[in-house]
Amino acid sequence: MKLKTYLIIAFSLSVVSIIGFSLISLLISDQKIIHFDRTIIDAVQGMETPFLTSVMKFFTFIGSAPFVIVLSLFLLLFLYAMNAFTVYGIITFLLWRHITSSLGRWALIFVSMVMILAIGISRIYLGVHYPSDIIGGYFASAFWITTAIIFFQYYQVKRYNKRQRREKNIA
Structure with a gap:
C-alpha cells in the first residue's frame, strides 16, 4: 500500500473513534444507554463459571494500575x-x-x-x-x-x- 493510503486509513480510524467516543458520551450524559449496559452486563455475567472467573481475574489483574506501572517500569529499565x-x-x-x-x-x-x-x-x-x-x-x-x-x-x-x-x- 502507498503511504497516502496508510495515512488515510489512520485518519479515518481516528475520525471514527472520536465520533464513537462523542456519541457514547452524549448517550451517557442523557442516560439513554442504561438499557444497553444492563443487557450486556446480564449476558456476560450469565456465562459465569469458576474457571472463567479465574481467567477474568487474570485479565483484570494484568490491566490493573499496579501491574501496568510495574510493567512500564520494567520496560523503562530494560530499555x-x-x-x-x-x-x-x-x-x-x-x-x-x-x-x-x-x-x-x-x-x-x-x-x-x-x-x-x-x-x-x-x-x-x-x-x-x-x-x-x-x-x-x-x-x-x-x-x-x-x-x-x-x-x-x-x-x-x-x-x-x-x-x-x-x-x-x-x-
Whole structure:
C-alpha cells in the first residue's frame, strides 16, 4: 500500500473513534444507554463459571494500575541500556545530513562512538549493568536506529520522487 493510503486509513480510524467516543458520551450524559449496559452486563455475567472467573481475574489483574506501572517500569529499565545509544545515534544521523565535509562526518562519528562507548563502560564501572546488558542494548538500539533511518529515508525518497514527477508534469 502507498503511504497516502496508510495515512488515510489512520485518519479515518481516528475520525471514527472520536465520533464513537462523542456519541457514547452524549448517550451517557442523557442516560439513554442504561438499557444497553444492563443487557450486556446480564449476558456476560450469565456465562459465569469458576474457571472463567479465574481467567477474568487474570485479565483484570494484568490491566490493573499496579501491574501496568510495574510493567512500564520494567520496560523503562530494560530499555534504559538502549537509551543513550539511541539518542546519540539519532543525533548523529540528523547532524550527519547537514555536515558536508568528510572530515566533519568522521569527527561526528568518532565523538558519537566515544560518547556511546563511554556511557556503556560507565554503567559497567558503576555496577548498574552487566556487560552483556550493554552489548544487548547496543544491538537492540542499532536495530531500532537502522529501522527508523530506513523508514525515514524511504519516506524522503518517495517525497523526492513525487516532487520530481510534479515538477516534470509542470514543465
